[in-house]
Amino acid sequence: MSAPERLPASGVTAVTSTSIEELLAQGELTVRGRIREASNAVLLCTATLDGAAVECVYKPVKGERPLWDFPDGTLAQRERAAYLVSEATGWGLVPATVLRDGPYGEGMVQHWITSDEEEPEQSLLALVEGEDAGEGWRPVAFAEVGEGRTALLVHADDERLRRLAVLDAVINNGDRKGGHLLPAPGGRLYGIDHGVTFHAEDKLRTLLWGWAGEPLTDEAREVLGRLAGQLAEGGPLATRLAELITPAELDALRDRVAVLLRTGVHPQPSGQWPAIPWPPV
Known part of the structure; x- marks a missing residue:
């Protein structure tokens, strides 16, 4: 797969009444590319539900590399946990993150954030x-x-x-x-x-x-x-x-x-x- 800097806009419509978290959790995932620089498998996707779509990253548990000091297959859960704590603070510092099944099994799916070009x-x-x-x-x-x-x-x-x-x-x-x-x-x-x-x-x-x-x-x-x-x-x-x-x-x-x-x-x-x-x- 290619490794684009961001997902193409084609086929991605604005999220309206569907919340981003609901869309990430229930939307159909379409894999569009892969971030090859990442140490674990990170796939760029589009999640689509009820006519709304959002760009996201999908990290399947199967693509996690073992670490000596963390239990195998737990990184996705920790990503979700970090999001929950961030939301509890009210600061909203972590993009919307869910755990769900995907094209390559269970994994973490997170809202893709487009960086502000005016603030490098x-x-x-x-x-x-x-x-x-x-x-x-x-x-x-x-x-x-x-x-x-x-x-x-x-x-x-x-x-x-x-x-x-x-x-x-x-x-x-x-x-x-x-x-x-x-x-x-x-x-x-x-x-x-x-x-x-x-x-x-x-x-x-x-x-x-x-x-x-x-x-x-x-x-x-x-x-x-x-x-x-x-x-x-x-x-x-x-x-x-x-x-x-x-x-x-x-x-x-x-x-x-x-x-x-x-x-x-x-x-x-x-x-x-x-x-x-x-x-x-």
Whole structure:
């Protein structure tokens, strides 16, 4: 199959009364291409239902590569779980994501987000010379750029990224790379690729360390308080997540939220796990 940058518009009509999540879950999936750069099988599709259609990605469980530290065949469930937690925050940081059967068996199907051409990735991440991140930027770490030179990796001091940093801390995201940040038209920002999340052990690896050790915003504390209630035994979010992650992982999720509320600060690298994913983009 070919690997187009985005799906062709032919045959795709606007979603009207049909919600995107319903369309993804019940629509007929037509495979249009494959993203070959992905480490797991990722297929570009169109989901069609009742005359409405939406572009999406389909990651069949059969196409998941085994990982040494995650149970086999669980990445799709973790992607769905990350979406549910994102929705519970009210921030809407993860595109609509469902679990369903598809042309190659059960898998994750997620709404395809078209990036905003007026807000490229360089507006969120950059490499700068010297030790000063500059106004509007947050320092992350020094990186080798060749010929014995180093540059400072920085990310934007952006409210949307800060919310995503909180979400990543909650779901224990082990792979927040620059390429997983999708600015969308209208000022929205999405994060994608949440297969390595919700581990019971600390696995947080991210490029968004710019607020490490700093106080959480009032908004974040309020959101975490609501999450704690929904994650309580028998709570609505806990009930849905129990079908997707293990009891130990659900307990660890509750603990991470409790720690964030108790300390009131963004987490810092533990030193027991690489803090930044590789490759970082």
